[in-house]
Amino acid sequence: MFVRVGSGIRKFERLVAEAEMRNTWERHTELERRYRKKCPKCGKEFWVSEELIETSWLDGRFAGYRCPDPDCDGIVKPGGEQ
Numbered sequence: 872m873f874v875r876v877g878s879g880i881r882k883f884e885r886l887v888a889e890a891e892m893r894n895t896w897e898r899h900t901e902l903e904r905r906y907r908k909k910c911p912k913c914g915k916e917f918w919v920s921e922e923l924i925e926t927s928w929l930d931g932r933f934a935g936y937r938c939p940d941p942d943c944d945g946i947v948k949p950g951g952e953q
Contacts, residue, residue, distance in 0.1 A: 923937045935949055
């Protein structure tokens with residue numbers, strides 16, 4: 872973000888103060904912890920998304936998230952299991 876002149880600096884300071892009051896930084900950290908995963912096979916980090924959902928071919932249950940790397944067949948299992 873580019874901020875210049877006094878009015879822009881004051882507005883930026885208000886935005887930062889508002890974010891601190893609303894625990895925006897803590898909420899962002901929690902979201903990243905919950906939705907950013909690391910492939911157990913190749914180590915690539917990625918954000919979870921619908922298209923990466925892997926289900927069991929046997930019963931259709933949620934099995935985890937596929938690594939987005941097309942050359943990797945790693946799956947991040949729920950609950951942090953590897």
